[in-house]
Amino acid sequence: MKKNVTMGVTKxxxxxxxxxxxxxxxxxxYTVLPLVWLVLSATKSQEDLLGTFGLWFGDDFxxxxxxxxxxxxxxxxxxxxxxxTVFYVVVGAGGATLLAALAGYGLAKFDFRGRRAVxxxxxxxxxxxxxALAVPTFLMFAKMGxxxxxxxxxxxxxxxxxxxxxxxxxxxxxxxNEILESAxxxxxxxxxxxxxxxxxxxxxxxxxxxxFNLVWTWNSFFMPLIMLKNADLYPLTLGLYSWNRQAxxxxxDVVFDLVITGSLLTIxxxxxxxxxxxxxxxxxxxxxxVKQ
Amino acid sequence: MTRRSWIxxxxxxxxxxxxxxxxxxxxxxxxxxxxxxxxxxxxxSFVGLENYTKALxxxxxxxxxxxxGLFLLIQVPIMLGLALLVALAIxxxxxxxxxxxxxxxxxxxxxxxVVATLMAGFLYGIRFGLVGSINETFGLSLPDPxxxxxxxxxxxxxxxxxxxxxxxxxxxxxxxxxxxxLYEAAAIDGASEFRIIRAIKLPALxxxxxxxxxxxxxxxxxxxxxxxxxxxxxxxxxxxxxxPNIYAYQLSFAGQQVNYSATIALLMGVSTMIVAxxxxxxxxxxxx
Numbered sequence: 001m002k003k004n005v006t007m008g009v010t011k012x013x014x015x016x017x018x019x020x021x022x023x024x025x026x027x028x029x030y031t032v033l034p035l036v037w038l039v040l041s042a043t044k045s046q047e048d049l050l051g052t053f054g055l056w057f058g059d060d061f062x063x064x065x066x067x068x069x070x071x072x073x074x075x076x077x078x079x080x081x082x083x084x085t086v087f088y089v090v091v092g093a094g095g096a097t098l099l100a101a102l103a104g105y106g107l108a109k110f111d112f113r114g115r116r117a118v119x120x121x122x123x124x125x126x127x128x129x130x131x132a133l134a135v136p137t138f139l140m141f142a143k144m145g146x147x148x149x150x151x152x153x154x155x156x157x158x159x160x161x162x163x164x165x166x167x168x169x170x171x172x173x174x175x176x177n178e179i180l181e182s183a184x185x186x187x188x189x190x191x192x193x194x195x196x197x198x199x200x201x202x203x204x205x206x207x208x209x210x211x212f213n214l215v216w217t218w219n220s221f222f223m224p225l226i227m228l229k230n231a232d233l234y235p236l237t238l239g240l241y242s243w244n245r246q247a248x249x250x251x252x253d254v255v256f257d258l259v260i261t262g263s264l265l266t267i268x269x270x271x272x273x274x275x276x277x278x279x280x281x282x283x284x285x286x287x288x289x290v291k292q
Numbered sequence: 293m294t295r296r297s298w299i300x301x302x303x304x305x306x307x308x309x310x311x312x313x314x315x316x317x318x319x320x321x322x323x324x325x326x327x328x329x330x331x332x333x334x335x336x337s338f339v340g341l342e343n344y345t346k347a348l349x350x351x352x353x354x355x356x357x358x359x360x361g362l363f364l365l366i367q368v369p370i371m372l373g374l375a376l377l378v379a380l381a382i383x384x385x386x387x388x389x390x391x392x393x394x395x396x397x398x399x400x401x402x403x404x405x406v407v408a409t410l411m412a413g414f415l416y417g418i419r420f421g422l423v424g425s426i427n428e429t430f431g432l433s434l435p436d437p438x439x440x441x442x443x444x445x446x447x448x449x450x451x452x453x454x455x456x457x458x459x460x461x462x463x464x465x466x467x468x469x470x471x472x473x474l475y476e477a478a479a480i481d482g483a484s485e486f487r488i489i490r491a492i493k494l495p496a497l498x499x500x501x502x503x504x505x506x507x508x509x510x511x512x513x514x515x516x517x518x519x520x521x522x523x524x525x526x527x528x529x530x531x532x533x534x535x536p537n538i539y540a541y542q543l544s545f546a547g548q549q550v551n552y553s554a555t556i557a558l559l560m561g562v563s564t565m566i567v568a569x570x571x572x573x574x575x576x577x578x579x580x
Contacts, residue, residue, distance in 0.1 A: 014385040021386075027374065027397055027456075031397045032399070041414070121311075123569075125311070133315065135553060136554060136561065158310045190302075222517060225520070237404050240410065247524070259410060267407055270403075273402075278395065
């Protein structure tokens with residue numbers, strides 16, 4: 001009897017249910033089906049796109065033609081958008097992660113005057129999406145002459161209050177005060193200790209924060225939309241939006257096949273990153289939501 | 293100031309400088325703009341709180357607010373309810389391939405909202421796309437999901453698709469940290485799975501549900517990308533004051549009413565911050 005009780009609570013031994021799997025499978029179909037549609041549609045020519053059933057292949061297999069068209073259309077501007085996006089992500093998300101790590105560590109390890117006030121002000125920003133202040137930021141940047149430059153997109157993405165909160169949590173838990181004390185006794189500077197001792201211990205947290213900043217920057221649309229006029233500076237999201245809009249302008253080129261193929265190419269990198277780094281985002285969400 | 297104190301400021305200084313530039317300064321600047329009025333003839337003049345009283349009696353602003361309020365009341369409970377069911381199903385240990393479910397349902401989070409909306413626009417389009425195909429094949433006349441009367445439902449569907457997995461994971465993380473001793477006690481009492489859910493799991497999810505709820509509320513108030521992108525696929529369905537953010541955007545870019553736009557943006561931005569802040573006070577109690 002006792003044995004049965006322990007078996008019941010060890011979750012791995014719970015009896016699996018086909019019915020529950022099928023019911024939950026409906027949710028799976030809901031989330032995955034549009035992605036299947038996207039992959040199938042990227043293999044179709046524009047006529048097949050309009051003329052054949054959405055959830056199966058068309059008459060021609062045009063995937064490679066579509067990819068090559070996407071990269072050569074309008075003198076290859078799509079490749080330019082890819083590079084812009086990568087640049088905004090590396091500088092914006094990378095910079096945001098570094099700033100959050102420094103500040104989170106600073107708040108966790110130094111009891112300085114004004115620390116509580118800093119914490120209170122910054123935490124107020126956690127749930128505020130960058131879009132909330134987009135129009136005011138635009139008006140201010142326009143006055144400063146920053147609009148229509150890469151900085152107009154990068155600077156707002158450099159701040160991640162949520163990242164700071166996660167780095168504060170990780171610093172408190174993962175970096176023992178003792179090793180910092182002994183480094184001080186040995187005469188090491190605080191920044192040297194941070195980069196040599198603390199940063200390696202913070203690595204899992206850093207990857208998580210970097211991952212979330214990466215998603216926010218890669219996916220951002222509102223900020224680039226209002227800040228940028230020059231198509232050579234567009235990130236992928238804004239570029240695809242502008243291609244799609246062409247269909248609405250008089251005499252505009254209808255390029256739905258390129259919009260679809262470009263969309264597929266846009267989501268592949270993040271999807272791959274997420275699949276490879278599962279461990280990190282799952283633990284990051286846990287740290288961000290459960291801590292109370 | 294002591295040496296240690298100075299070091300602390302050196303670490304937090306860079307973050308705070310950028311924070312001040314992109315969070316605090318825009319608020320200050322739009323507060324400044326909001327008390328002026330600019331006219332082609334007569335230039336800029338100080339008008340005090342006139343822009344605010346104008347906003348509060350502006351039917352277009354109220355319509356936008358009502359729309360996001362309605363969206364929030366209907367879409368958020370559906371999305372969180374689905375997320376909760378999936379999280380409980382995965383946590384129950386009764387699913388085949390639970391790990392696969394977790395990842396596949398989360399995946400749309402990695403899709404930019406622009407791409408998600410473009411996909412939905414094509415998928416649901418009545419001209420081509422699934423609804424069109426179904427109508428043609430079965431001789432039906434299903435309503436146009438991108439038409440004016442269904443567009444908000446379609447946007448709700450897009451947002452649900454993108455964030456249901458994200459919210460599911462927040463809740464699932466909450467379930468993972470439940471002390472095993474509680475389950476052992478429940479098993480000794482012979483409690484059924486439903487009783488365990490009611491007595492142990494749901495109470496443990498209160499905190500994570502509040503977190504997910506606030507993020508969703510804030511997201512609803514800030515709705516912009518989906519209607520803005522749909523506007524090019526369904527030109528007559530999205531008005532220039534569809535949501536408060538679209539209204540502020542249109543006032544600045546199409547209407548050149550910068551001062552009034554700043555007022556609307558400020559009202560929405562600050563109320564978002566207040567909601568967020570109340571939430572922080574509630575959930576962060578005792579962290580410092």
